[in-house]
Amino acid sequence: xxxxxxxxxxxxxxxxxxxxxxxxxxxxxxxxxxxxxxxxxxxxxxxxxxxxxxxxxxxxxxxxxxxxxxxxxxxxxxxxxxxxxxxxxxxxxxxxxxxxxxxxxxxxxxxxxxxxxxxxxxxxxxxxxxxxxxxxxxxxxxxxxxxxxxxxxxxxxxxxxxxxxxxxxxxxxxxxxxxxxxxxxxxxxxxxxxxxxxxxxxxxxxxxxxxxxxxxxxxxxxxxxxxxxxxxxxxxxxxxxxxxxxxxxxxxxxxxxxxxxxxxxxxxxxxxxxxxxxxxxxxxxxxxxxxxxxxxxxxxxxxxxxxxxxxxxxxxxxxxxxxxxxxxxxxxxxxxxxxxxxxxxxxxxxxxxxxxxxxxxxxxxxxxxxxxxxxxxxxxxxxxxxxxxxxxxxxxxxxxxxxxxxxxxxxxxxxxxxxxxxxxxxxxxxxxxxxxxxxxxxxxxxxxxxxxxxxxxxxxxxxxxxxxxxxxxxxxxxxxxxxxxxxxxxxxxxxxxxxxxxxxxxxxxxxxxxxxxxxxxxxxxxxxxxxxxxxxxxxxxxxxxxxxxxxxxxxxxxxxxx
Numbered sequence: 299x300x301x302x303x304x305x306x307x308x309x310x311x312x313x314x315x316x317x318x319x320x321x322x323x324x325x326x327x328x329x330x331x332x333x334x335x336x337x338x339x340x341x342x343x344x345x346x347x348x349x350x351x352x353x354x355x356x357x358x359x360x361x362x363x364x365x366x367x368x369x370x371x372x373x374x375x376x377x378x379x380x381x382x383x384x385x386x387x388x389x390x391x392x393x394x395x396x397x398x399x400x401x402x403x404x405x406x407x408x409x410x411x412x413x414x415x416x417x418x419x420x421x422x423x424x425x426x427x428x429x430x431x432x433x434x435x436x437x438x439x440x441x442x443x444x445x446x447x448x449x450x451x452x453x454x455x456x457x458x459x460x461x462x463x464x465x466x467x468x469x470x471x472x473x474x475x476x477x478x479x480x481x482x483x484x485x486x487x488x489x490x491x492x493x494x495x496x497x498x499x500x501x502x503x504x505x506x507x508x509x510x511x512x513x514x515x516x517x518x519x520x521x522x523x524x525x526x527x528x529x530x531x532x533x534x535x536x537x538x539x540x541x542x543x544x545x546x547x548x549x550x551x552x553x554x555x556x557x558x559x560x561x562x563x564x565x566x567x568x569x570x571x572x573x574x575x576x577x578x579x580x581x582x583x584x585x586x587x588x589x590x591x592x593x594x595x596x597x598x599x600x601x602x603x604x605x606x607x608x609x610x611x612x613x614x615x616x617x618x619x620x621x622x623x624x625x626x627x628x629x630x631x632x633x634x635x636x637x638x639x640x641x642x643x644x645x646x647x648x649x650x651x652x653x654x655x656x657x658x659x660x661x662x663x664x665x666x667x668x669x670x671x672x673x674x675x676x677x678x679x680x681x682x683x684x685x686x687x688x689x690x691x692x693x694x695x696x697x698x699x700x701x702x703x704x705x706x707x708x709x710x711x712x713x714x715x716x717x718x719x720x721x722x723x724x725x726x727x728x729x730x731x732x733x734x735x736x737x738x739x740x741x742x743x744x745x746x747x748x749x750x751x752x753x754x755x756x757x758x759x760x761x762x763x764x765x766x767x768x769x770x771x772x773x774x775x776x777x778x779x780x781x782x783x784x785x786x787x788x789x790x791x792x793x794x795x796x797x798x799x800x801x802x803x804x805x806x807x808x809x810x811x812x813x814x815x816x817x818x819x820x821x822x823x824x825x826x827x828x829x830x831x832x833x834x835x836x837x838x839x840x841x842x843x844x845x846x847x848x849x850x851x852x853x854x855x856x857x858x859x860x
Contacts, residue, residue: 356714367427389714402467536588595622624651636678672762781850
């Protein structure tokens with residue numbers, strides 16, 4: 299009888315043989331990315347990519363493969379029915395499916411170059427779900443693994459399929475069972491954590507203590523062989539490289555230092571190597587493979603961690619840039635990306651996160667998504683990227699799951715174009731701070747802002763709808779809600795938009811002491827684009843603090859069509 303240890307050794311030997319074969323095949327692509335390898339960007343290849351890139355692609359919908367954790371996800375029908383099946387008939391033209399599970403470091407498809415989820419950990423890990431490893435294996439054994447199931451579903455419903463690869467993932471830093479055997483065997487290939495504690499709550503970089511260090515060729519090869527295998531064996535339409543889950547690639551970042559020029563070049567050369575691979579396989583099969591990248595929303599901060607997005611765009615290394623991961627969507631400088639990308643034929647798909655930002659309450663999720671999309675399309679966005687939409691339902695069942703999913707999917711039919719957003723209710727907000735471990739790569743949101751007694755504080759509020767140009771029968775109605783970090787007297791806050799003083803809505807704002815104020819806003823007071831919101835902390839007879847934090851700004855737009 300063969301022992302489990304012997305089985306594991308045989309499996310590893312088989313993988314080594316397969317890797318050797320692929321390595322031989324790789325000679326035409328280049329064994330490493332240490333130098334300026336040829337990009338493969340012939341005029342003909344680029345023209346073919348551009349033709350495909352210019353097709354209608356309204357919404358790209360990312361699925362992180364979490365549905366493999368459901369008890370009934372051991373069949374294609376059970377795997378598809380909750381998150382992907384409801385997308386049929388919506389403006390989702392592309393599904394981006396994560397091929398690495400266990401939160402990013404083990405294949406969920408039938409890989410021949412790396413152990414699949416479960417085997418990669420030395421056995422099914424007791425985190426995430428007891429069903430995940432079983433379901434992944436069941437789909438593989440059926441002859442159609444999870445990736446193939448999603449490819450078939452997408453193409454049957456006239457959608458594209460992008461293979462999504464998390465370029466680094468460190469969930470295993472606080473979920474030890476998810477640490478792969480490879481990481482355990484190669485601690486020398488992980489970032490030098492220095493004195494950073496392995497605690498994501500105690501230190502902003504605590505989440506990244508076992509991130510892979512891309513200074514090592516072995517680390518880059520490990521990611522490359524997954525990309526290579528998927529391009530060789532599966533009928534994908536593109537790849538999306540997720541550089542925000544998680545954004546640490548070199549040890550300098552752990553110390554709070556910008557990476558070196560050499561390290562920036564390492565990552566740029568790695569992108570050249572990937573582009574050459576995708577172009578060659580696109581030529582081989584007669585259908586281009588597009589390259590999309592999910593990157594920080596700030597070009598300078600991205601370069602600090604090794605990602606020279608400007609060079610990637612100018613050197614024709616990517617086709618689609620996806621700025622941000624949706625943590626501060628109202629702050630996202632979309633125009634900066636469209637101005638950079640569009641002259642080079644690169645498309646821009648800003649990202650909405652798995653959940654609405656803190657400023658958007660559950661009951662207004664569709665309005666919040668429409669407000670974000672309205673602002674982004676006005677700034678030149680080519681479409682919308684949804685990252686992991688639906689994971690609020692990951693631990694839910696029954697009616698609760700259906701209600702939550704329906705609320706998050708409700709806005710999808712309106713988000714495919716500016717035309718579909720006309721006369722739809724929207725919510726425009728200011729963002730508050732992103733999670734601490736993403737602040738090193740994120741533009742700084744405007745909230746909270748300090749209000750001082752006797753001083754008017756001004757903040758910009760972007761509104762993507764031209765409410766003054768709306769038809770009269772639409773009767774746009776606007777309400778501005780402000781929130782402070784402490785209770786104040788009812789007359790302590792004075793608000794103006796573009797110089798016009800606002801009146802408190804007596805039907806909503808009441809009580810002597812409050813943290814929330816709602817104002818009636820006349821459409822004539824609001825301009826298309828950037829508006830100036832002026833908030834003052836009054837020196838009133840009833841008294842007020844010397845200063846207070848403004849923590850919430852929401853402008854709700856509703857159309858009351860007659």
